[in-house]
Amino acid sequence: MSVDFQASLFGSLDTDPATDTQVGVGPLAGRVQRTTLGHGAWIDVLPGWFAGADAVFADLVAAVPWRAERRQMYDAVVDVPRLVHTYGIAEALPHPALVEARDALSAHYAPELGEPFVTAGCCYYRDGRDSVAWHGDDLGRGRTQDTMVAIVSFGSPRKLQLRPVGGSVAVSHALGHGDLVVMGGSCQRTWEHAVPKTARPVGPRISVQFRPRNVF
Ligand SMILES: O=C(O)CCC(=O)C(=O)O
Numbered sequence: 090m091s092v093d094f095q096a097s098l099f100g101s102l103d104t105d106p107a108t109d110t111q112v113g114v115g116p117l118a119g120r121v122q123r124t125t126l127g128h129g130a131w132i133d134v135l136p137g138w139f140a141g142a143d144a145v146f147a148d149l150v151a152a153v154p155w156r157a158e159r160r161q162m163y164d165a166v167v168d169v170p171r172l173v174h175t176y177g178i179a180e181a182l183p184h185p186a187l188v189e190a191r192d193a194l195s196a197h198y199a200p201e202l203g204e205p206f207v208t209a210g211c212c213y214y215r216d217g218r219d220s221v222a223w224h225g226d227d228l229g230r231g232r233t234q235d236t237m238v239a240i241v242s243f244g245s246p247r248k249l250q251l252r253p254v255g256g257s258v259a260v261s262h263a264l265g266h267g268d269l270v271v272m273g274g275s276c277q278r279t280w281e282h283a284v285p286k287t288a289r290p291v292g293p294r295i296s297v298q299f300r301p302r303n304v305f
């Protein structure tokens with residue numbers, strides 16, 4: 090990709106002070122690719138949406154107050170092998186480019202979603218042993234209502250898999266290096282998603298999930 094194309098694609102880019110790398114998001118309109126999954130669910134995908142994602146990855150490793158996760162899953166509280174931290178409504182995000190990403194997503198999806206993305210869940214998969222099991226984000230309104238969960242990925246790619254509830258894997262995207270995926274419609278209650286473990290050596294990945302109010 091030429092420098093000129095990069096510049097025009099991303100418009101105004103901020104500079105990451107730690108690495109002197111240009112960071113920021115590109116446009117969404119006309120670039121996200123929608124796939125209809127069935128049962129009222131869909132996903133939008135835009136590879137490489139976020140410029141300078143690997144520099145931001147390093148900042149997030151240092152800036153986010155990571156903690157080990159325990160989560161209600163499959164009717165039991167289990168250790169989930171990854172580190173997490175959630176930024177709630179009105180909490181300051183750890184990087185200005187995340188604010189830009191959240192606001193761009195809110196603006197782009199407003200006509201369809203009818204409300205902004207307000208929280209940012211951060212997950213840190215340190216290596217191939219870290220993972221998240223099959224689940225829907227259905228602890229809040231996602232259990233009964235259509236909604237959206239927008240995920241931006243930093244660092245090395247890991248597979249995000251999707252399947253109809255109880256079915257077999259139907260969709261798999263390797264997400265990293267600034268890729269965007271948005272799960273929409275009934276996706277959180279009619280489909281499940283997972284980041285499986287991998288025996289293959291993989292570098293670390295951070296996922297930031299933007300969600301509307303009351304979606305977990
Ligand atoms: O790592 C990801 O991108 C998915 C994370 C996820 O599904 C969750 O935390 O609910």
Ligand SMILES: [Fe+2]
Pocket residue numbers: 224225226282
């Ligand atoms: Fe999830």
